[in-house]
Amino acid sequence: SIPLGYFGGIGAASKNGILFKGSNFLDQITRIDTVVMDKTGTLTKGVFEVQDVVADNLEKNDFVQMVAALEAHSNHPIAQAIVKYAGDTFKELSIAEVEEIPGHGLKGKINDNQTILAGNEKLLYKFNIPFDEKLSMLSDTTVLVAINGKFAGYIIIADTLKEDAKIAIKALYDAKIKTLVMLSGDKQIVVDRIADQLGLDKAVGGLLPEDKVKEVERLKEEGRLIAFVGDGINDAPVVTVADVGMAMGGLGSDAAIEAADVVIQTDQPSKIVTAVKVGHVTKRIVW
Ligand code: ADP
Numbered sequence: 001s002i003p004l005g006y007f008g009g010i011g012a013a014s015k016n017g018i019l020f021k022g023s024n025f026l027d028q029i030t031r032i033d034t035v036v037m038d039k040t041g042t043l044t045k046g047v048f049e050v051q052d053v054v055a056d057n058l059e060k061n062d063f064v065q066m067v068a069a070l071e072a073h074s075n076h077p078i079a080q081a082i083v084k085y086a087g088d089t090f091k092e093l094s095i096a097e098v099e100e101i102p103g104h105g106l107k108g109k110i111n112d113n114q115t116i117l118a119g120n121e122k123l124l125y126k127f128n129i130p131f132d133e134k135l136s137m138l139s140d141t142t143v144l145v146a147i148n149g150k151f152a153g154y155i156i157i158a159d160t161l162k163e164d165a166k167i168a169i170k171a172l173y174d175a176k177i178k179t180l181v182m183l184s185g186d187k188q189i190v191v192d193r194i195a196d197q198l199g200l201d202k203a204v205g206g207l208l209p210e211d212k213v214k215e216v217e218r219l220k221e222e223g224r225l226i227a228f229v230g231d232g233i234n235d236a237p238v239v240t241v242a243d244v245g246m247a248m249g250g251l252g253s254d255a256a257i258e259a260a261d262v263v264i265q266t267d268q269p270s271k272i273v274t275a276v277k278v279g280h281v282t283k284r285i286v287w
C-alpha cells in the first residue's frame, strides 16, 4: 500500500501547479543528480520576434511574403513569428507540397513551380545549397531561405529568456543538483550565448530529436540519475527515456505532457526545483 505521506506530497505538489503521475516519482526525484533541459519554450519564452530581414535579389517585402506563405503551414514558434511579421497579404500566394523536416525547417512549392526552403544550415546542406558560412556565426536564430536551388536571403529572429530562468538554475545548483545541461535543436552559437547567461555546465546545440535521446542515454550510462524537462512535440521521446520525465504544461505539447512522469502546469522553470523540494519534504514525512 502507498504510505499516507505520499498522498500529502502529491497534494502539496498539485497546490504548486505540479502534477506527479505516481508516488514513485516523488521518491525518484529526490535522487536526481543531473537535470537536462530543452531550450526553446523551456528556458526561453519560445515567443520569437523578427529582428531583421536580408533579401539577396528580391524586393524585401516580396521575400518576406514568400517565406511567410511557406511558414504558415508550420506550428513552430519560429514560423509563427514570421507569419505575424508578414501581415496578411501572403495568403494570395499559392503554395503546395509543403513538407516539415523536424530539426531542419520547411520545404514547399510556391507560385506553381518554384521550390522554396526555409530553415537552418542543416536544411541547406541537405539540399546542397551553398551559402555564406559567416551566417553560421550570427548569435541569433537565423532562418535561411533558398528559392529554386539558390540561396535567397535570411531572417533573423530572437527569443528571450524566461523571467525566472536564471533563478531556477541557481536554485537547482543550491538544491545540490550536480550537473545542469541544456539540449537544443538551435545552432551552437545561440545555445552557447544562452548557456553563458544562465551559467550552465554544458549546452549542446544542433540536435535532432533522436540526438537528444542519445545524449540522455549517454549521460545515464555515466551512472547519473536524470530528470529531463521539455515542452515540445519533439521532446516526447526524450521525456520517456529520462529517469524522471517532466513536461512544461504552460506551452507544452500534448505529446510531451502525455509522455511525462511529472507535469509542470505553468511555464515557470523555477517549478523544477519546487518539485524536487516537495519530494524531499514528502520523504521526511514518510520515513
Ligand atoms: P528546439 O530544440 O530549440 O526546441 P526544434 O527541434 O524545434 O528546436 O528546431 C530546431 C531548429 O530547426 C530550429 O532552431 C530552426 O533552426 C529549425 N526549424 C524547425 N522548424 C522550423 C520552421 N518551421 N521554420 C524554420 N526553421 C525551423
Ligand code: MG
Pocket: 038, 039, 040, 041, 042, 231, 232
Ligand atoms: Mg522546444
